[in-house]
Structures are given as structure tokens and as C-alpha cells.
Amino acid sequence: MSLIHHLKRVSAVSIIALATSAALADVTVATKYGEVTVKDNATQVVTLAESALDVMSAIDVEVAGSVATRGSDTVSRYLEDKQAGIQIVGTARETNIEAVIGLRPDVILASSSLPKAQYDVLSKIAPTIVPDTTSTTPGSWKQDARLYGKAIGQSDAIEQALKAVDDRAASIKEKVDANIPADQRTAFIARWMPQGAIVMSKDLFVGSLLNQVGFKADDGGLLKPGRPHSSPLSLENLSTIDGDWLFLATLNDDGKEALDAAKKSPAFARLDVVKSNHTATVDGQVWSSTSGPLAAHVILDDIEALLEANTQ
Structure with a gap:
């Protein structure tokens, strides 16, 4: 076999190998x-x-x-x-x-x-x-x-990121199990809007995280099937989300102003969850608008901070 023929054959094999790879x-x-x-x-x-x-x-x-x-x-x-x-x-x-x-x-x-x-x-x-x-x-x-x-x-990297969330959630669940009675773990997530509070579905990303750490996410049955959130609630109807824990999410300054105004109302102050100091104001861009490993860690930070404030 000539050198030129050999080189042509090697080149052809290499091209096929590269294409296959x-x-x-x-x-x-x-x-x-x-x-x-x-x-x-x-x-x-x-x-x-x-x-x-x-x-x-x-x-x-x-x-x-x-x-x-x-x-x-x-x-x-x-x-x-x-x-x-x-x-x-x-x-x-x-x-x-x-x-x-x-x-x-x-x-x-x-x-x-x-x-x-x-x-x-x-x-x-x-x-x-x-x-x-x-x-x-x-x-x-x-x-x-x-x-x-x-x-x-990047499947391997994703699995590592998800495992880190699961491991941390399991650690927080140990704290929940040790400090909060099983019948006192109902939690609502409400996004505060200028029109009023809307209740987020218990089946969303945040609800699944709350359940994973030992809480019981709830939406009060206020949502239509398949909807991510309820219609806005009036101040008079806030009692429907008066569970054991309440996370108050705001997306922007308008939402924050609406929440601040609601907090000054008698209807808000009468809520048992408010009286027991089992509420937390959280970032709505994370708690009610996205999902993913990094968002999960932000949410777990907030849950852990609320736990620490109530178990010291």
C-alpha cells in the first residue's frame, strides 16, 4: 500500500470517527x-x-x-x-x-x-x-x-444541584419535626398586590418545598382547577388564609405599599397567624414567580430564618 493511499485511508477513517463522535x-x-x-x-x-x-x-x-x-x-x-x-x-x-x-x-x-x-x-x-x-x-x-x-x-451538574437542595431540605425538616407539632404546620403563601392578596396554589414550586421540609402547604380551596393563584381577597376575607404560618410575598414597590397598608388594618391585626408572629415578608420574585435550585435555596433561607425566630 502506497503512503498516499494509506494517508487517504487514515483520513477517511478519522472523518468517520469524528462524525460518529x-x-x-x-x-x-x-x-x-x-x-x-x-x-x-x-x-x-x-x-x-x-x-x-x-x-x-x-x-x-x-x-x-x-x-x-x-x-x-x-x-x-x-x-x-x-x-x-x-x-x-x-x-x-x-x-x-x-x-x-x-x-x-x-x-x-x-x-x-x-x-x-x-x-x-x-x-x-x-x-x-x-x-x-x-x-x-x-x-x-x-x-x-x-x-x-x-x-x-449538563445532566450530572443538574443532579448535583438538585441533591444539594434535597439535602438541605432534609436538614431543615429535622428542625421542623423537632420544634413544631404536626398539627400546627399549615402554611399559606399570599402574593400582595395593589388589588389585594392573592393566594398561591399549594401545588406550585414553593408549596412542594414547604411540604418537603415538613410544613403542609394550603391554598384554602380558593383556586379554580389548574390555576396558579386565586382572585384577589378583600381585607374582610383574609380570615380564609389564617393558618399556622403565612408567607407574604411582594413583587415590587406597589405590592410592598399595599402590604404595608394592609398591616395597619384591624382585619390584618386580628389574624391569629399575625398575633402569633408566624408571618414572614418574602421576595415575590422568588416565592411566587420562578423555580429552580437557586430559588429553592433562597426560599429555604427564609423558612429557616422564620423557624429560628420562633424556636429560640
């Missing part, structure tokens, strides 16, 4: 709108779900563009130092398609609520990952995290 490295995932394949060299990531941004931040993946959090024109405060210089490409309700195109993404990580019509447009820009879950299915946030992680070839 690349094919094996590409990832195909099952999504709400069918199977989607993401190339192994996907580095330019755009997230159109706050939860997806959290997941990427939890595993130190730089995101080129994302939607703004509810009640703001930028990302959630707890993620600002994780994604410096990120470009905003819309809101949870509306995507700026031109801005997404301008970023030339390799992959787009969207929310499970993305409509098919928008998916059809976005999928022409880049592989678009839409989880086949609903936010009111307990534990769906972990399924979403695993899907996003798998899509960019």
Missing part, C-alpha cells in the same frame, strides 16, 4: 412539541423562562439573553450577580423575537406555557426546549430542571 455528542430530548436535537457545541443560550435562567445560573452556565422577571424590567434580584451583562429579550408574556434573533442562540430554553404558534417561530431560530409539564403539578420544577440540563449536556 459528534453525532453521539448531540442530544435529543422529548419536549411538549416533539423531539428536539441540540448540537453538542451549544454555548449561546437564551432562556424564555425565569426557571430556566435559574437552572443555568445554578450550574454556572452563562446565558446570553433572558426574559425579565414579573414586576421588573430586569432579571430577579437574586440572579443579578450570576448573570452580569445579560440582555433582556422580553417578558414572561411577550418575547422580542428580533432581540432573540440578534443573539444567534444555539438553544432556546422556554417555559411549559409557551404557545405552539410561538414555538413554531422560535424553533426556526434555534432548537427550542419546552417542558411537557404544568406549574401546578408537584415536583414538575425538578423535571424541568433535568430537561434543561440534559438539553445542554
